[in-house]
Amino acid sequence: MxxxxxxxxxxxxxxxxxxxxxxxxxxxxxxxxxxxxxxxxxxxxxxxxxxxxxxxxxxxxxxxxxxxxxxxxxxxLSVALPDTGDLRADLKLVMRATAKEFADPSFDRPIRALNTEIANDAALAAEYREKLAQPLEEAKKARLRSAQEVGQLSADADLDLVLEVLYAPLFQRWLHRSGPLTDAYADSLVDATLRAFGP
Amino acid sequence: MxxxxxxxxxxxxxxxxxxxxxxxxxxxxxxxxxxxxxxxxxxxxxxxxxxxxxxxxxxxxxxxxxxxxxxxxxxxLSVALPDTGDLRADLKLVMRATAKEFADPSFDRPIRALNTEIANDAALAAEYREKLAQPLEEAKKARLRSAQEVGQLSADADLDLVLEVLYAPLFQRWLHRSGPLTDAYADSLVDATLRAFGP
Amino acid sequence: MxxxxxxxxxxxxxxxxxxxxxxxxxxxxxxxxxxxxxxxxxxxxxxxxxxxxxxxxxxxxxxxxxxxxxxxxxxxLSVALPDTGDLRADLKLVMRATAKEFADPSFDRPIRALNTEIANDAALAAEYREKLAQPLEEAKKARLRSAQEVGQLSADADLDLVLEVLYAPLFQRWLHRSGPLTDAYADSLVDATLRAFGP
Amino acid sequence: MxxxxxxxxxxxxxxxxxxxxxxxxxxxxxxxxxxxxxxxxxxxxxxxxxxxxxxxxxxxxxxxxxxxxxxxxxxxLSVALPDTGDLRADLKLVMRATAKEFADPSFDRPIRALNTEIANDAALAAEYREKLAQPLEEAKKARLRSAQEVGQLSADADLDLVLEVLYAPLFQRWLHRSGPLTDAYADSLVDATLRAFGP
DNA sequence: CTTTAAGCGAGACGGTACGTCGCGTCTTCTA
DNA sequence: TAGAAGACGCGACGTACCGTCTCGCTTAAAG
CATH class of the missing domain: 1.10.357.10 (Tetracycline Repressor, domain 2)
Structure with a gap:
């Protein structure tokens, strides 16, 4: 055939x-x-x-x-974030999981390799954003929009900025090994973010 | 002799x-x-x-x-941050300057090189934190503590976390080239941080 | 069909x-x-x-x-050698022509290629002898036999040896580029050969 | 020192x-x-x-x-040829030895390699002649001159030509594997050469 | 006149060797 | 006698061909 x-x-x-x-x-x-x-x-x-x-x-x-x-x-599979109706709880779940992933050596090495490459090659960086980062961010923003609709997040918040404030500190701490990636740390990032962008 | x-x-x-x-x-x-x-x-x-x-x-x-x-x-020279008494204004000044630095190619390449090395070498990362990052952070924390004293920043804020929320988004955006490093962006980071950790 | x-x-x-x-x-x-x-x-x-x-x-x-x-x-075409009845003259004609051929670059490269291959591959060497060398040698030997019949060449001369004495010096001089391939040289080979194997 | x-x-x-x-x-x-x-x-x-x-x-x-x-x-060591006063005997000794060398596989391969290279590289060929061939030929010519002095070789013989008539058939037979390299063959080359260039 | 299988051009494949670059070590020679 | 100069053993680079292996396409034959 x-x-x-x-x-x-x-x-x-x-x-x-x-x-x-x-x-x-x-x-x-x-x-x-x-x-x-x-x-x-x-x-x-x-x-x-x-x-x-x-x-x-x-x-x-x-x-x-x-x-x-x-x-x-x-x-x-993993593109859809949990949506229990409780943004804070959902984000803490996700952030704790993300922190754990970064701490896992079998994730750590490849992600470092990936970051090394994209940091030094603008073309790869663009491809990374397009193929990997943006789809993930869209999924996350969808969750945030859902939160905006139910009044758990400021309606006029810049969602890109929200995601950066939420994730970038974790990313930087991991990349520079400048501190422990604990559950408490994950929680505190969620709390700070919600204070900054909450209703 | x-x-x-x-x-x-x-x-x-x-x-x-x-x-x-x-x-x-x-x-x-x-x-x-x-x-x-x-x-x-x-x-x-x-x-x-x-x-x-x-x-x-x-x-x-x-x-x-x-x-x-x-x-x-x-x-x-640069270790001491400006302290005009207005934390928001001082931070915006510093963040705008930092964003400009990152955008300057003659800074960009060396800092990328540095980050490439410390991302892949834990010993260098430790030395980096000790010799470069910590002194800078101490200077910044001094400014934040001064702000706490005059009630421009929550007294119980974790200053390491404050600095991360403030700087990490800029760093990540630069490293991944995921967005423009404008004055407006610098300002919005300061505003978000102060909403999260303000009095 | x-x-x-x-x-x-x-x-x-x-x-x-x-x-x-x-x-x-x-x-x-x-x-x-x-x-x-x-x-x-x-x-x-x-x-x-x-x-x-x-x-x-x-x-x-x-x-x-x-x-x-x-x-x-x-x-x-070229298999039949000239037979004017004068062996010396006929051989000089052929040897001069052969020398000229070797000196022609458009012959030189292919013949070198051929020699490179057969020198390093016994099977090809056998095929070369069978398909190329022997037919030519037979034609040459026919001319030599004709000369033996008219008493211009010793009747008991080993014709393979005669051909080698005649041609091999020219071949070696060409292969090793150890001297010029002039008409005079061609003639002197014929003369030497006829002194060695003449009547 | x-x-x-x-x-x-x-x-x-x-x-x-x-x-x-x-x-x-x-x-x-x-x-x-x-x-x-x-x-x-x-x-x-x-x-x-x-x-x-x-x-x-x-x-x-x-x-x-x-x-x-x-x-x-x-x-x-080997540059000097034997000189017993009997040119024919001396040459037969040398030619038989040379034929044996060519038949020895541990000589055969390197000499084929050498010939392959010099046949395809004029510069190497020149160096070969200068460094290897000429010294050997000079030694052989010295023996021939000694023979000329005692009347065993024609006084006006072109010694380069004599050497070619003597050696080239053996070389060609070896290179093309066109016949056996026996003592009898070696002898017959000496005899032919001396008929061609004898007194 | 269609169908079909054989032979072809094209070129990707797993390999080997090429000749070059840079590593980190070792040696020589100079100031 | 330290240091510049650079050769050394090594290992990876990216390329060229090797000889083998699909892949469609052409094409002339058998149906």
Whole structure:
């Protein structure tokens, strides 16, 4: 059938693509980032180096694509934030979970790798915002809008700013390792944010 | 005599040290960070590679030391924040200036380099906090405490948290290039922070 | 019908075969031998690489076949040596012509390529002897036998040896570029050979 | 002492140089020539690739230098040909020995490698002639001149030509594997040469 | 005249080696 | 005798070809 044709066409491509992504994720999670080399990825994926360079221009791009694909695969599910009607409680839940994720070494390393790449490459940064950050932010803003409707958040609050005030301190503290990422800390960020942007 | 020797000795050391720092800063400001190599620094400084490796264990450390020294030279001046008695006005002044700095390319590249290094090296991160971040934060906290005394800031506010809520959004927006660093944005951060932690 | 099939079939095969040979000869004549690659041949011939590998096991074999085919096409003509009745004159004519050929760059490169391949591949060397060298040698020996019959050459001379003494010095001098390939040199080889094997 | 300085200076250099030569010779003797790669040489010599590329521009040049050095080390001894007063006997001795050498696989491979390189690189060919071929030829010519003096060789014979008639057939037969390299063959070349250039 | 399978061009694939760059160490020579 | 200069062993870079493997497309035959 013609249905088979498409998949047949891309089967080999797709197999190597997935092998490359899997190898990249494994290396990023296991190794210091400087040991994540194109050569190591190719070897681990059982793939020629050229197969990587044919598709991506640099190690950064591969790493980014691998982590992006990971998020896209899992992303559809986690995009919706909880909405119990209690914004404060919902945000605390989410912030505590986020803090825990950052503290998990198997998340820490890849996210650091990702941040290292996007900090030094404006094009990757743009792609990151478009493909990863914005969808997440939209989901979060949807929750905030819902809160605005029920009067739990100021109606004229700039939602981008709200999200920054809420998340950026956690992000910075994690990136610079400038303090512990405890539940209490997560809570205090929610409280501060709601004081700033509450009704 | 050893009196002469020591100074002579130190003077030579100091000269090459300054040459290394100058070369490092120049390269960091001019080049993409991956082109900042120990060999390039040594060549530009007119110094043997060993002279660099004798003093610092890695490129990261050199870059960090060069930028640290830069801040320490200039640091004495900017450590004291303005205190006109009007916290909101003082903070807006500082935040607008900070936003401008981040937007300046000749600051942008070095600070990105610095952040790249400390994000991936916990030891450097600790040194960064101790030598650069904490002194600055202490100066800022001094201003906040002064505000608490005159009732412009909640007496029981966690000053570390206040600073994070104030600065982290700006930092994150800059690092991820996720938005413009305008005066209005700087102001809105101050306003949000004062709503959260005001009296 | 199968009668038609064969030819039609052959016609396509033959077209690509000729394209491959033409491309190979062009590349061998134009380029340094290391730049003569299967990929370059395929690209120039407008042919898939597999079409080459389907027919020949290696680049050596293609190059050899291309040059062999060239000789076979032209070969029928030159196989017969002149026989004016004067062996010395006939040999000098042939040797001078041979020397001229070797000096011609458009012959030089292909023949060097051919020699490179057969020097390092015993199987190709055997094929070379069988398909190219022996027919030529037989033609030459026929002329020598004719000379033996009229008493211009020793009747018990080993004709293989005679040919080697006559040609090998020219070949070696060309291969090693160890001296000029002049008419005088060609003549002196004929004279030496006839002194060694004359009546 | 200054005597020590020279050697001290070159000790590391010299050690790696010798290691490279030894590895090259071993590989050339053991492996098919296409498996003799710069990478393999470097690995076997325990040397970085750059150390090879710093000194020689190509694999050809390394192989050539390695084999040249081998000959130069051993060369001083074998340069003098036997001179018993009987040219025919002396030449047969030498030619039989030469034929045996060519038949020895551990000579065959390197000499084929050498010939492959010099056939395709005029510069190497020139160096080969100057450093290897000419000294040997001078030694042989010295023996021939001695023969001329005692009337065993025509006084006006072109000695270059004599040597070519004597050696080139053997060389060509070896290179093209066009016949056996027996003692009888060696003898017949000497006999033919002396018929051509004898008194 | 359609259908079909064989052969083709195109070129991606897993690999190997290339020649270069930079690492961090080691050695030499100079001031 | 410290330091500039830079060679060294090493390992990764990004590229070129290798020989193999799909993939559609063409195309001439058999249905």
């Amino acid at each position: 013609s249905n088979e044709k498409g998949p047949d066409h891309s089967r080999r491509k797709e197999r190597s693509r997935q092998a490359i992504f899997a190898a990249t994720r494994a290396l990023v999670a296991e190794e210091a980032y400087k040991n994540v080399t194109v050569e190591a990825i190719a070897a681990r994926a059982g793939v020629g180096k050229q197969t990587i360079y044919r598709r991506w221009p640099s190690k950064s791009a591969v790493v980014f694509a691998a982590l992006l694909a990971l998020s896209e695969d899992a992303g559809g | 050893s009196n002469e020797k020591g100074p002579d000795h130190s003077r030579r050391k100091e000269r090459s040290r300054q040459a290394i720092f100058a070369a490092t800063r120049a390269l960091v400001a001019e080049e993409a960070y991956k082109n900042v190599t120990v060999e390039a620094i040594a060549a530009r400084a007119g110094v043997g590679k060993q002279t660099i490796y004798r003093r610092w264990p890695s490129k990261s450390a050199v870059v960090f030391a060069a930028l640290l020294a830069l801040s320490e030279d200039a640091g004495g | 199968s009668n038609e099939k064969g030819p039609d079939h052959s016609r396509r095969k033959e077209r690509s075969r000729q394209a491959i040979f033409a491309a190979t000869r062009a590349l061998v004549a134009e380029e340094a031998y290391k730049n003569v690659t299967v990929e370059a041949i395929a690209a120039r011939a407008g042919v898939g690489k597999q079409t080459i590998y389907r027919r020949w096991p290696s680049k050596s074999a293609v190059v050899f076949a291309a040059l062999l085919a060239l000789s076979e096409d032209a070969g029928g | 200054s005597n020590e300085k020279g050697p001290d200076h070159s000790r590391r250099k010299e050690r790696s140089r010798q290691a490279i030569f030894a590895a090259t010779r071993a590989l050339v003797a053991e492996e098919a020539y296409k498996n003799v790669t710069v990478e393999a040489i470097a690995a076997r010599a325990g040397v970085g690739k750059q150390t090879i590329y710093r000194r020689w521009p190509s694999k050809s040049a390394v192989v050539f230098a390695a084999l040249l050095a081998l000959s130069e080390d051993a060369g001083g």
